[in-house]
Amino acid sequence: MTSARDLLSALALELGFEVTGWTDAAPRTGEVDAYRAWLDGGRHGSLEYLPRQLPRRADLSSSLEGAGSVLVLGVSHAFAPQEVPPGGVRLGRVARYAWTPDYHAQLEPLLDVLRAEALTLGVRARGYVDHGPVLERALAGRAFPGWQGRSGMLLSTSLGAFTTLAVLLTDLSAPPPAPAHPDRCGRCTRCVTACPTDAIGPDRLVDARVCLSALTIEQRGPVPWALRPRLGEWLFGCDVCSEVCPWTVRAGPLAQLFVPDAELAHPDLTRFFGVSEREFQRQYGHTAFSRPRRKGMARNAAYVAGNHPDLTGRAVMDLAAQDPAWEVREAAAWAYGRHGLISGLEHLRHDPHEDVARAAVRALEEHG
Structure with a gap:
């Protein structure tokens, strides 16, 4: 039976x-x-x-x-x-689990x-x-x-x-115990050495205070200044430790139940600006992007633009500098500073929110 x-x-x-x-x-x-x-x-x-x-x-x-x-x-x-996809400003990377609704x-x-x-x-x-x-x-x-x-x-x-x-x-009774699977990491430390913020501890536990996934998704308010360059291209989450794992590489693409959406894998960053939270939720409420909410995604977009090697994300920085959320304008000040855009910093150092003005002054001081 x-x-x-x-x-x-x-x-x-x-x-x-x-x-x-x-x-x-x-x-x-x-x-x-x-x-x-x-x-x-x-x-x-x-x-x-x-x-x-x-x-x-x-x-x-x-x-x-x-x-x-x-x-x-x-x-x-x-x-x-x-x-x-064509059109828009499509910079940054999104963790794979968020490529699907x-x-x-x-x-x-x-x-x-x-x-x-x-x-x-x-x-x-x-x-x-x-x-x-x-x-x-x-x-x-x-x-x-x-x-x-x-x-x-x-x-x-x-x-x-x-x-x-x-x-x-x-409430079924406990099944017979099964033998533990052997640890197949061996001497490999690729995930540890590849982590952008050294978030992986020797006890195989991650420090959420510096993990890019936590910083881009769960962090409310500005990401610590010193960690922003380490965000690199990551707009939402981080897959580095999983990507470099030899077992992941060997397995290759496997997803069958979940279907990826290119608009989530490579979103247009400008869509996070100029809309209300209600409109943002209408567009992205069915996705993982709803977790950091609109201003979280807009803040992250400004960081990504600041970390980009050229001014491809200038439009994103300018939108961020005019955003109603002070956290986003503060991120714009940092991004302007990364590219030495003095005119943008001069504008933001007169911002009515002291944290934005302070960030602009700091960026001006750091870049002479």
């Missing part, structure tokens, strides 16, 4: 998940301790909600009473490169189907797509062939590092 676990796994694969696996819901002391140490060290940065969620992450029964077994699900976002909206309906099927089998269930208090990477490392790489990412010899995770908590 086919078990409920087998039926749910088979359905998940039919729905488009590319890898599935089961593990028990009991916390592992080492996993929780490592996560607590990461929080205690302040490496969660501005993600202030994470410490509050620690008790729930350590006890999955707080999310589903009687949780005993977890179905962990993986979907590849390893897309092939996308051609740059918001993965939460795409995966949550599939989890609803799995939950409904579980109920028909007499199983209570609850699904999460990385927005719930769950240590998904730790669970995935136990549930299916994979391991936590030096980058802190879940790695797989078949999928590489570009894997989006989801979980289905159930």
Whole structure:
């Protein structure tokens, strides 16, 4: 007789998940301790909600009473490169997971189907797509062939590092323990040495205070001045540690469920200016760009223009200098300074917001 676990796994694969696996819901002391140490060290940065969620992450029964077994699900976002659409100012790079409409909206309906099927089998269930208090990477490392790489990412010899995770908590009894997948990083440190801000620690945990993904997506207000040059071309997120991983290179493009959109992979930066937050959400509310909101994307666009080797992004800097959000005008002052555009800096040093004026003065002083 086919078990409920087998039926749910088979359905998940039919729905488009590319890898599935089961593990028990009991916390592992080492996993929780490592996560607590990461929080205690302040490496969660501005993600202030994470410490509050620690008790729930350590006890999955707080999310589903009687949780005993977890179905962990993986979907590849390893897309092939996308051609740059014509027109606009299309500078900067976007993390691959954001090349497709918001993965939460795409995966949550599939989890609803799995939950409904579980109920028909007499199983209570609850699904999460990385927005719930769950240590998904730790669970995935136990549930299916994979391991936590030096980058802190879940790695797989078949999928590489570009894997989006989801979980289905159930009240099924714990499955038999499976042997841990061997660590295949070996002596490789490509992700560590390639990280633009040295954010990857020796304990395979990432410092969100300097990680480009956190800075471009979660950071509210200006990015620290000294880190802005290290943003380089990154407009949204960062894929460097995953891109350089030999297992990712070997796996190649794999995505099947998610479909990339070239307009998200290479957005026109000028579209982040001259619109209200409501209009921005109308255009991008179905995408990951909604997380930093309009002024966050406009701020990032100004940084990208400032880091560009020539004045291709001058139009973006000029739009940023006139933006209603002071954080964006402050970014414009830094960008003008990077290119020695004195007239723009002279204008912004008289800005009514003291942080903008201060940034313009600082840029003028740094560039004589």
